[in-house]
Amino acid sequence: MSLVFAGVCSHAPGITGRANMADAAVREPFYAAYRRLREQLLAARPDALIVIAAEHFANFFMNNMPSFAIGMADRYSGPIEDPAWLGIPRTSIPGDAALSQALIHEIMETVDVAFAEEWKCDHGIMVPLSFLTPGYDLPIVPVNINCQGPPLTPLHRAWAFGEALRRAADRVPRRLAVIGTGGISHWPATPDSGKINEAWDRELLDRWARNDKAALLSYSDADTYRDAGQGGFEIRTFISVAAAARGRGHLQHYAPIPIFAVGCTIATMDVAA
Amino acid sequence: MSLYQLQKFLYDINRDPTVQETHRADLPRLLDRYELTGEERSALEAGDVGLIYVLGANGQLLMHYAAFLGLSWPAYIEAMRAGVAKHGPVRAGVYAMTTQLNDKMAGV
Numbered sequence: 001m002s003l004v005f006a007g008v009c010s011h012a013p014g015i016t017g018r019a020n021m022a023d024a025a026v027r028e029p030f031y032a033a034y035r036r037l038r039e040q041l042l043a044a045r046p047d048a049l050i051v052i053a054a055e056h057f058a059n060f061f062m063n064n065m066p067s068f069a070i071g072m073a074d075r076y077s078g079p080i081e082d083p084a085w086l087g088i089p090r091t092s093i094p095g096d097a098a099l100s101q102a103l104i105h106e107i108m109e110t111v112d113v114a115f116a117e118e119w120k121c122d123h124g125i126m127v128p129l130s131f132l133t134p135g136y137d138l139p140i141v142p143v144n145i146n147c148q149g150p151p152l153t154p155l156h157r158a159w160a161f162g163e164a165l166r167r168a169a170d171r172v173p174r175r176l177a178v179i180g181t182g183g184i185s186h187w188p189a190t191p192d193s194g195k196i197n198e199a200w201d202r203e204l205l206d207r208w209a210r211n212d213k214a215a216l217l218s219y220s221d222a223d224t225y226r227d228a229g230q231g232g233f234e235i236r237t238f239i240s241v242a243a244a245a246r247g248r249g250h251l252q253h254y255a256p257i258p259i260f261a262v263g264c265t266i267a268t269m270d271v272a273a
Numbered sequence: 274m275s276l277y278q279l280q281k282f283l284y285d286i287n288r289d290p291t292v293q294e295t296h297r298a299d300l301p302r303l304l305d306r307y308e309l310t311g312e313e314r315s316a317l318e319a320g321d322v323g324l325i326y327v328l329g330a331n332g333q334l335l336m337h338y339a340a341f342l343g344l345s346w347p348a349y350i351e352a353m354r355a356g357v358a359k360h361g362p363v364r365a366g367v368y369a370m371t372t373q374l375n376d377k378m379a380g381v
Contacts, residue, residue: 018346021381056333061284062277080288085340120288148333150367189332191353192372194379230332230367258379 002170005044005177006245006269007037008208008238009131011053012188013123014260016087016130021259033253033266034131040268041132046177048096048139049132050103050165052241053124054147054182054234059116066114067153068161070107071142072100078121086123088130093121096139099174103141106168111161128181145240147182147233155217158236162243169244180241182234185227186262192229194258200227201254201263204235209249209267211242231262247272276329276365278307282317283325283334286341293341322349323356329365347381 019027041049058080060066076093083090097117104115119142121129129136145161146153169176184204185197207215216239224232242249247270256263282304285292295303304314316324320342326335339349354374363369372378 014346021346057284057331058288061281063281081337082340085337148331187371187378189336190326190368191350191357191370191374191376192378193350194377194381195372225367229371259381261379 002176003166003178003245003271004046004175005041006179006241006247006271007041008180008241008265008267008269009034009037009128010183010260010262010264010266011124011127011181012186012260012262013081013086013127015127015264017085018259019087022257026255026257030253030255030257030264030266031131036252037266037268038132041177044177045175046138047174048099048141048176050141050143050176050178051125051128052143052145052178052180052237054237055144056122056124056148058120058122059144062149065146065149066144067146067157068111069114069116069144070100070104071095071119072097072104072115073117073119076119076121076140076142079126080120080122086126088126091136093129093136094139095141099139099172100141102172103165103168106171107161107164109164111157111164113161124181128179132179145236147236150221152221152233153236155219155236155239158239159213159217159243162240165240166244166246178241178244180237182237183232184235184238184263184265185229186231187229188231188261193261195229196256196258196263197228198256198263200232201265204238205249205251205254205265205267208238208242209251211246211248211269213243216242241269245269245271275308275310275313278309279313279317279325279328280330280334282307282309283330283338287334287337321356322352323354324360325356326353326368327356327360327363329363330368331366332368350381
């Protein structure tokens with residue numbers, strides 16, 4: 001089999017943790033878009049969900065920071081954050097160690113990845129799952145890209161990782177969904193929190209929807225930091241999804257919600273041959 | 274190198290309940306485990322989120338430590354602004370403040 005579903009979505013902790021501080025008029029359409037994404041995901045009848053998320057120091061630190069890491073366990077826990085702070089109860093999430101291992105074996109043929117038999121999910125995974133699989137009943141394969149502690153994973157390696165993930169997905173007899181979580185422009189956890197560069201976001205989303213590899217890989221980290229903040233480094237997850245899916249993207253929702261600290265984004269991408 | 278130690282403390286306390294318990298029971302003993310400058314140690318002894326922000330701590334570490342200390346989201350944001358007002362711009366890392374002190378991008 002192969003990929004049966006691909007998409008991207010925001011994962012900012014305010015989405016669940018500061019829900020009551022947001023204007024319902026902008027919050028509810030975003031939540032509705034997330035619920036539609038769930039329906040589309042389930043309609044694809046996936047056996048497992050690969051979640052490509054961004055490093056936030058949940059599992060790794062600067063003493064040993066992988067460019068890419070993949071969980072390889074039958075069970076994960078989360079959220080690592082204070083459940084009250086995040087607005088998501090602590091729970092157990094099913095994994096599939098054998099599936100992870102099969103994917104990792106193939107990915108490693110072209111991209112070096114770390115594997116982890118223990119994994120604590122942070123908001124980068126928990127916020128999307130709280131909408132997409134709120135019963136935590138679909139096995140996940142958690143993936144982490146270093147978007148946080150420089151030196152960061154180069155964008156072209158995020159693309160190469162997406163290609164390797166697709167090749168691996170094509171070789172396992174399972175129906176796999178993939179979502180990238182994060183971004184786009186934002187200045188999280190700083191006094192700037194709530195600053196959003198909508199024009200930059202829409203340009204990035206246009207490049208992503210066209211699956212324009214050259215345009216997606218043309219951002220420098222210095223430019224991204226200046227125009228999109230340190231949160232903009234998370235475009236790596238979007239880039240990996242584009243490389244894996246190979247198709248056209250469809251923006252389903254985009255709206256800046258400053259108290260959530262991000263332009264809230266939901267999009268799907270066709271899985272092309 | 275010392276900012277690394279400061280951030281290592283934040284990483285440890287964010288993810289390890291036993292470290293959180295030691296913080297409550299015997300903070301000096303906990304801080305002895307890290308090679309901190311005098312300024313870093315005093316900031317952690319005081320729970321001075323504003324100064325820790327200015328010293329360059331990564332926000333993905335700092336916001337959870339602030340929550341551990343009991344700061345609400347608006348209080349956390351305000352503590353960072355107060356730190357910059359008192360101590361000057363962020364000295365290291367990739368979490369510098371780019372807005373003005375009186376800007377409130379999300380109303381807090």
